[in-house]
Amino acid sequence: MKISTKGRYGLTIMISLAKHYGEGPIPLRKIAAEYDLSEAYLEQLVGPLRNSGxxxxxxxxxxxxxxxxxxxxISAGDVIKVLEGPIQPVEGIEDEAQPQRELWIRIRDAVKNVLETTSIDDLANQKDDNNENYMFYI
Amino acid sequence: MKISTKGRYGLTIMISLAKHYGEGPIPLRKIAAEYDLSEAYLEQLVGPLRNSGxxxxxxxxxxxxxxxxxxxxISAGDVIKVLEGPIQPVEGIEDEAQPQRELWIRIRDAVKNVLETTSIDDLANQKDDNNENYMFYI
DNA sequence: TCCATTCCCGACAAATATGCTATACTATTT
DNA sequence: AAATAGTATAGCATATTTGTCGGGAATGGA
Known part of the structure; x- marks a missing residue:
């Protein structure tokens, strides 16, 4: 159970744009340089962000x-949803009454709640630092 | 962000054992048949469960x-932790003050809370049914 | 007009994870 | 001894992740 670099870098892009909000368009080149990430990879990630508006x-x-x-x-959930897939399972969880059902629902709701109540602005105003490349395991 | 069959089947094993708690040893063959899963695969998953006590x-x-x-x-977190990796990131999150740090901590704590307050017994006493093979996306 | 900059698009690829199967044991019970 | 059952390890097809690469197309400035 993990959040991959896709979601993490996506948030990085959004946070960077939030920090420069109102300053006009910010090129990916700048964001990539600032956080030492691959510009080509960020281009891939920003596609879905653009398509989702x-x-x-x-x-x-x-x-x-x-x-x-x-x-x-803009909530963190808006970003994660686009890059990591839906927060809610597409099928199965509602009609299947498996023993774990209640657990998945509880977890989903807890994560959803955090993601939806945390805005990009909240994150942009955290203390800033570099972006480590590790995988985050929950 | 998903929970794979590893964690899900692991929970299935634990729930099955919980249901038969006090009845002596339960063979994997029985659990595999009951939930229509591969016995050989369950054997792989039960290894870590045994090693972790x-x-x-x-x-x-x-x-x-x-x-x-x-x-x-036994909490659901005990099981998930063993099969899906640590709930807490091994390194990085404590000393790295990246913008997302607060978000990861909030999510981790929320999930951790659910996993730790839900026991195997809770799950064993849910209404039972079959075990679908879909991936659960958070 | 030319050119540097920047977004846009699609293919490809290496590395890793997932979801198993298969084989060959070892240990224990009957 | 035979059957049952766990243990360990390797392999493998598929999917996902994490990128790279190349070529366009749009735009603004010199």
Whole structure:
């Protein structure tokens, strides 16, 4: 049970955009350099973020990405959902009454609650530091 | 962010043992048949459970596995931790003050709380049914 | 107009994880 | 001794993860 770099880097992008909110488009090159990540990989991750409407892009020189809403209006769950898949299982959990059902629901709801009540703005205003490359195991 | 069959089948084993608690050793063959799972695969999963002291084995004819403690004294977290990896990240989260740090801690604590307050006995006394093979996405 | 910058798109690939199967044991009970 | 059952290890097909690479297309500035 883990959150992969996909979700983590995705949050990194969103947090960086939140920090520069209102400053116009921010290029991925800058974010990649700032956090020492692969720009090409970030490009892959930002695709879904754009398609889901969390960020918008400006092409060309001096282009980049920017949040479509204020950092307070975007939750960590919005980002994780797009990059790591749905928080709620697509099928099975509602109709199947397996013994573990109650446990999965409890866990899902607990995680959901945290993800939905934590905004990108909250995270952007944490103390900043470098971005380690380890996998986070829950 | 998902829980794989490893953790799910592991819980299935533990729940089955909880249901037959006090009846002596239960062979994996029986559990595998009851839930229509591969016995050989369950054998792989029960290894870590034995090594971590959650179950003990009795070899030979009429042998099998049994819980080392009462079902109320074993939490879902005990099982998940063994099969899916540590709930707490091994390194990094404490000393690295990355922006997401607070979020990971909040999620970890929320999940941890659910896993630790839900006992195997709780799950064994849920309404029983078959065990679907889908992946559970959080 | 040309060019550097930047987003956009799709293919590919190495590494790891998942979900098993198979084999060959060893230990214990009857 | 034979049957039952656990133990250990290896292999393997598939999927996912974590990227890389190459080529476009749009844009702004010189």
């Amino acid at each position: 969390l960020v918008k892009s400006v092409r060309g020189a001096y282009g980049g990405y920017m949040l479509t809403r204020g950092p307070k209006e | 959650l179950v003990k084995s009795v070899r030979g004819a009429y042998g099998g596995y049994m819980l080392t403690r009462g079902p109320k004294e």
